[in-house]
Amino acid sequence: MSFRTISLASVLLVSTAASAFAQTCTPKIADSELVKPGTLTMSTNPTLPPLQFVDSTGELKGMRVELGREIAKRLCLTPDYIRIEFSAMIPGLQAGRWDMINTGIFFTAERAAMMQMIPYEDQAISVSVATSNTAVKDKDGLDGLRVGVEIGGFEETKTRALDAELKAAGKKGLTIQTFDNFALAYQALRAGQVEGVVSIDGVAKEYDTRGDFRRAVSGLYPAPVAVAFKSTTLADAVSGVLKEMKADGSLGKLFDSYGMPMVTSDYSVKGPGR
Structure with missing residues (x-):
């Protein structure tokens, strides 16, 4: 059998399987609650390895990306990611450009007054410095430093x-010094334009493990991270999925990995009217 024949057979098999799935898996969210029918449209800022990032082949990867895809799968929806700077996340959600913010947005009471939020991940603030900088060891050691941080987020608030x-x-x-995203902030640190970068523990730990930067201070201002929605119906459905994933062990397995x-x-929704 020729390679072309095998490839065609494979395509037909995949197509048949996709059709069968579409016929047996009915979307659990009405099209009226979604930006695009049958699709879970999510916004992400892929500059935070290992949580959300773009690999060397241009593919979107990371824990939060995997979580979003699993949520979409369990709701019988097609996952679709929109890559956007963090500062546009909340305005875009309110304007109906995406269904779900899946970028690790920190939960605050002020944000929960504007949108539906489900806390699902614990994080805190870290400060990365150059590997050659061994002087900074605690919060007081940060005094006098020029630090970079992504604009508009919890991290900037806590840096101030x-x-x-x-x-x-x-x-x-x-x-x-503020930057449009964390990738630019870390580039500035590498170039010596800033002496430190304020990010979250998980990201600073990843860069430290790689040997790129030293995580000098960690565990500052601990707070939960959430996914966020405009639609209360969708938020309730995702809450149910997260509770289901916790019960069957898949959520814990993903986090542990x-x-x-x-x-x-308990992954309940917090927001206006709750």
């Missing part, structure tokens, strides 16, 4: 809080 804490203690504080901490809460 840390600056205020240091100054309140009679110290110099931080010189803060990346060494990430799960929340201790």
Whole structure:
């Protein structure tokens, strides 16, 4: 049998399997609740390895990416990711550009007043420095540093809080430089344009493990990370999926494979009217 014949047979087999799945798996979310019929459209900022990133082949990968695809699968929807800067996430959700923010958005009461949120992951803030910088070992050691951080997120808020804490203690504080995303911030650190980058524990740990940067300080300002929605119906459905995944062990297995901490809460939705 020729290669062409084998390839055609494979295509037909895949096509048949996809058709069978479409016939047996009915979407659990009405099209009226979705940006695109039969599709779970998710926004992500893929600059945070190992949670969400683009590999050398251009493929979107990471723990949160896998989680989003599994959620879509269990809802009988086709997953679709839109890569966008974090600063556009909430406005885009409110404008109906995507169904779900799946970029590791930190949960806050202020955000939960604007949209439906499901805390699912525990994270905290870390500060990365150059591997040659062995002087910074604690929060006080950060005093006087020029640090980079992604604009508009929880990390920037807490970086400014840390600056205020240091100054309140009679110290110099931080010189803060904001970037459109964390990839640019880490590039600036590599180039010596900043002396540190404030990101989340999981990302700083990954860069430390690779030997790219040293995680000098970690565990600052611990808080839950969430997925977010405009549709209450979709949020409730995803909440159900996460509870199901926790019960069958698949959620714990995914988190363990990346060494990430799960929340201790019950994956209930928090938001307006809750």
